[in-house]
Amino acid sequence: MSTEHSVIADSISRTYYVGEPVHALDGVTLELPAGSFTAVMGPSGSGKSTLLNMLGCLDTIDEGTLTIHGRDVGDMSERERAMFRSTELGFVFQAFYLMPRLRAWENVSLPLLFGEAPTDGRRARAERMLDRVGVGDRIDHLPNELSGGQRQRVAIARALVNEPRLLLADEPTGNLDTKTGASIMELFTELHVEGTSVVLVTHERYIAEYAEQVVHMVDGRITEIEPLGEVGR
Amino acid sequence: MRARDTFSFSWRAIRGHKLRSTLTTLGVIIGVGAIITFMVLGGAFSENVLGNFDELYGDQPLLLVQTQTPLDDGFGLIFSMTPIYTEHDIATIEAMEDVSFVAPLGQIAVTQTRVGGQQVTGGVSVSATTPAGFTFDTFLDGEAFDMGTNEAVINRQVSDRFDGVEVGDTISFTREGGVVTTVTVRGIIDEDIPNQPPTIYVPVDPHYQQIVETPRGTNERAYPMLVIGADSLETLRSAQDMARAYLHGDSDANALKSDRDTILVQTIDDLVQQITDLLDQITVFIAGIAGIALVVGAIGIANIMIVSVVERTREIGIMKSVGATRRHIIQLFLVESIILGVIGALLGVLLGFGIGALGVMALEWPMVYPLEWVVIATGMGLIVGALAGVYPAWRAASVDPVIALGRE
Ligand SMILES: Nc1ncnc2c1ncn2[C@@H]1O[C@H](COP(=O)(O)OP(=O)(O)OP(=O)(O)O)[C@@H](O)[C@H]1O
Numbered sequence: 001m002s003t004e005h006s007v008i009a010d011s012i013s014r015t016y017y018v019g020e021p022v023h024a025l026d027g028v029t030l031e032l033p034a035g036s037f038t039a040v041m042g043p044s045g046s047g048k049s050t051l052l053n054m055l056g057c058l059d060t061i062d063e064g065t066l067t068i069h070g071r072d073v074g075d076m077s078e079r080e081r082a083m084f085r086s087t088e089l090g091f092v093f094q095a096f097y098l099m100p101r102l103r104a105w106e107n108v109s110l111p112l113l114f115g116e117a118p119t120d121g122r123r124a125r126a127e128r129m130l131d132r133v134g135v136g137d138r139i140d141h142l143p144n145e146l147s148g149g150q151r152q153r154v155a156i157a158r159a160l161v162n163e164p165r166l167l168l169a170d171e172p173t174g175n176l177d178t179k180t181g182a183s184i185m186e187l188f189t190e191l192h193v194e195g196t197s198v199v200l201v202t203h204e205r206y207i208a209e210y211a212e213q214v215v216h217m218v219d220g221r222i223t224e225i226e227p228l229g230e231v232g233r
Numbered sequence: 234m235r236a237r238d239t240f241s242f243s244w245r246a247i248r249g250h251k252l253r254s255t256l257t258t259l260g261v262i263i264g265v266g267a268i269i270t271f272m273v274l275g276g277a278f279s280e281n282v283l284g285n286f287d288e289l290y291g292d293q294p295l296l297l298v299q300t301q302t303p304l305d306d307g308f309g310l311i312f313s314m315t316p317i318y319t320e321h322d323i324a325t326i327e328a329m330e331d332v333s334f335v336a337p338l339g340q341i342a343v344t345q346t347r348v349g350g351q352q353v354t355g356g357v358s359v360s361a362t363t364p365a366g367f368t369f370d371t372f373l374d375g376e377a378f379d380m381g382t383n384e385a386v387i388n389r390q391v392s393d394r395f396d397g398v399e400v401g402d403t404i405s406f407t408r409e410g411g412v413v414t415t416v417t418v419r420g421i422i423d424e425d426i427p428n429q430p431p432t433i434y435v436p437v438d439p440h441y442q443q444i445v446e447t448p449r450g451t452n453e454r455a456y457p458m459l460v461i462g463a464d465s466l467e468t469l470r471s472a473q474d475m476a477r478a479y480l481h482g483d484s485d486a487n488a489l490k491s492d493r494d495t496i497l498v499q500t501i502d503d504l505v506q507q508i509t510d511l512l513d514q515i516t517v518f519i520a521g522i523a524g525i526a527l528v529v530g531a532i533g534i535a536n537i538m539i540v541s542v543v544e545r546t547r548e549i550g551i552m553k554s555v556g557a558t559r560r561h562i563i564q565l566f567l568v569e570s571i572i573l574g575v576i577g578a579l580l581g582v583l584l585g586f587g588i589g590a591l592g593v594m595a596l597e598w599p600m601v602y603p604l605e606w607v608v609i610a611t612g613m614g615l616i617v618g619a620l621a622g623v624y625p626a627w628r629a630a631s632v633d634p635v636i637a638l639g640r641e
């Protein structure tokens with residue numbers, strides 16, 4: 001086990017029982033080096049989101065072992081997983097998932113509220129993050145006062161506010177037009193260059209091509225890991 | 234998560250649905266409103282009836298003898314004005330060991346009263362008694378009248394009514410039937426009892442003429458009320474027991490009274506206690522109603538909180554995905570529910586004071602502010618909110634983030 005690895009998944013499985021069992025993940029083995037940039041592709045229902053939820057400690061594994069940043073995730077209590085999420089992981093979703101009644105900066109500072117770290121200077125930290133992702137001029141806006149691209153930037157700022165080492169994004173450009181999607185991907189690329197590990201689920205080949213490697217999935221299994229070479233600069 | 238952040242989060246969720254939140258707390262508002270209204274009215278009632286009666290007369294060795302008549306419907310106390318306590322009864326009680334005096338109190342019905350050039354119709358009462366009746370009174374001026382004279386003792390209220398009456402002034406009153414009596418003021422007493430009307434006290438002899446035929450075949454004056462003075466506070470209870478034994482036994486009064494009436498021999502403390510007991514009975518009744526309203530209120534809050542949890546499943550999922558633990562979520566929803574309960578209680582307090590103040594104004598009672606009940610009511614709101622929030626908060630904490638953040 002090594003901390004040079006961001007993620008080490010050893011034949012992890014997850015089966016849902018809705019009537020007959022659905023093997024959403026069926027023995028996935030995967031190693032992601034620290035600072036890597038990985039895209040996950042595959043047909044609908046192939047288990048991409050399930051894999052991301054596993055990496056994000058939102059869901060529990062049925063079989064196999066999963067190690068993230070050197071810690072065995074399967075051993076953690078619900079409370080430990082929550083703490084782990086707030087400090088080590090950042091999430092970005094297709095539908096942004098901002099809290100509708102909270103202003104941009106409040107949304108960004110949300111993970112700070114639940115963490116154990118001192119919460120002084122929350123607003124300043126949130127402002128810095130919003131600046132960093134290019135929406136420094138939308139600090140006091142409510143989500144419904146922002147465009148889709150701006151919302152996704154706020155969501156990314158929120159994912160980054162605790163300076164996580166692993167960023168997980170489930171179709172982050174799915175609700176955005178091509179141009180806005182491209183600018184969001186440039187942001188991910190920058191974060192990757194700065195050293196954050198990124199795992200990104202997408203249906204679009206041109207989006208996947210921002211990554212260093214593409215993990216192809218079918219029916220809960222990895223069929224191919226396709227290297228794309230160096231990115232960024 | 235700091236308390237302030239939790240509070241501000243929950244508060245925002247409530248403000249997001251102002252109307253719904255207010256309707257939700259209606260049960261609590263009504264429950265607490267009922268309690269406060271009653272506490273204001275009850276407090277005002279006892280203030281009005283008792284005032285500082287207890288303090289003024291509570292440490293005097295006095296017994297009041299009155300006849301209680303049952304009320305046909307509802308709560309309440311009514312005293313009969315039938316003259317049943319005869320001269321013979323008075324003499325018998327006066328002869329008892331621990332009794333120092335017995336003063337009768339008779340009512341003389343008058344229509345008009347005149348002092349100098351001023352005449353008033355009604356509003357002034359005339360009572361007949363004996364000089365012993367003033368044993369425990371404070372004279373502002375002058376002294377008690379003598380028996381068999383046209384002298385009178387007035388209370389301060391009479392003087393106030395006629396813009397100043399002094400010792401030596403004459404007062405005329407017209408009885409029902411037209412006979413005019415003129416008396417000279419001999420003394421003025423301070424009767425600081427709430428609702429005590431302006432009263433002129435005259436000697437029973439020669440002014441009081443209620444004569445009844447006694448069971449022993451004689452004709453004697455009889456009175457609706459007696460005041461018994463005991464030798465001291467130590468002997469008050471034994472005087473009370475003896476007087477009561479006689480009055481409930483072979484007294485004229487016991488034979489003359491109507492079957493449904495009861496002869497009461499009470500100390501001042503007993504009298505105060507009787508009114509307090511009556512209030513306590515009503516309190517239990519109101520508490521029952523308020524309790525039901527609070528239970529309904531709790532169910533209302535719980536119901537809306539469950540709806541709210543379902544509506545905010547997505548938000549709960551988001552919070553969990555950024556690191557909220559079960560405890561954080563429970564805190565947020567519990568605090569929200571408690572805020573609803575407390576808001577309901579505070580609105581109920583306002584409503585209660587409002588209705589109470591209107592009632593007190595209409596009845597011309599003094600306003601009272603039962604502040605300890607504001608604290609109790611707020612506490613009840615808090616408890617109702619907390620109890621109502623337990624299950625919804627648990628439901629919220631159990632939301633699975635994967636499902637909450639799943640398909641649209
Ligand atoms: N909570 C759940 N309960 C039951 N079945 C589930 C649940 N989540 C996912 N599944 C099933 O697991 C399988 C994989 O789902 P998953 O969401 O991972 O697919 P996906 O690759 O992300 O698809 P898409 O591209 O449409 O988002 C599907 O068959 C799905 O129906």
Ligand SMILES: [Mg+2]
Binds near residue numbers: 048049050170
């Ligand atoms: Mg998916």
